[in-house]
Amino acid sequence: MVTAQGEDSRFYSPNLTLQKTFLDNRLSATLQWQNIDLGLLDTNEQRITTYKTDSFYTTTNYVLEVDIVSLNLTYNFNSNKNKSKFIKSEFGAKEF
Numbered sequence: 535m536v537t538a539q540g541e542d543s544r545f546y547s548p549n550l551t552l553q554k555t556f557l558d559n560r561l562s563a564t565l566q567w568q569n570i571d572l573g574l575l576d577t578n579e580q581r582i583t584t585y586k587t588d589s590f591y592t593t594t595n596y597v598l599e600v601d602i603v604s605l606n607l608t609y610n611f612n613s614n615k616n617k618s619k620f621i622k623s624e625f626g627a628k629e630f
Contacts, residue, residue, distance in 0.1 A: 547578055549566070549568050550567045551565070552564070553565075559610075560609060561610075562610075564606040564607075564608070565603070565604075566603070566605075569598065569599065571601050578597065578598035578599070579595065579597050580596045581594070581596075
């Protein structure tokens with residue numbers, strides 16, 4: 535991509551998240567795979583080149599960490615369910 539002062543390469547960062555709940559939605563497991571690369575893709579790599587004709591030229595390669603896998607477990611100890619009771623009226627039931 536051409537910019538006002540040079541060129542930037544394309545940059546993409548594929549991610550995948552899977553989540554599953556257990557024990558009446560009190561336990562939640564989340565598996566995240568960030569910056570998917572597997573050594574096959576050029577993900578999280580970017581080259582930025584800045585130049586001016588007959589003046590200067592600089593280029594920088596940014597390479598971020600790839601294939602980060604994390605597992606997060608969350609348990610909710612205080613699961614207050616909505617126990618509110620509303621007054622039922624004949625008017626409201628017929629109206630809606």
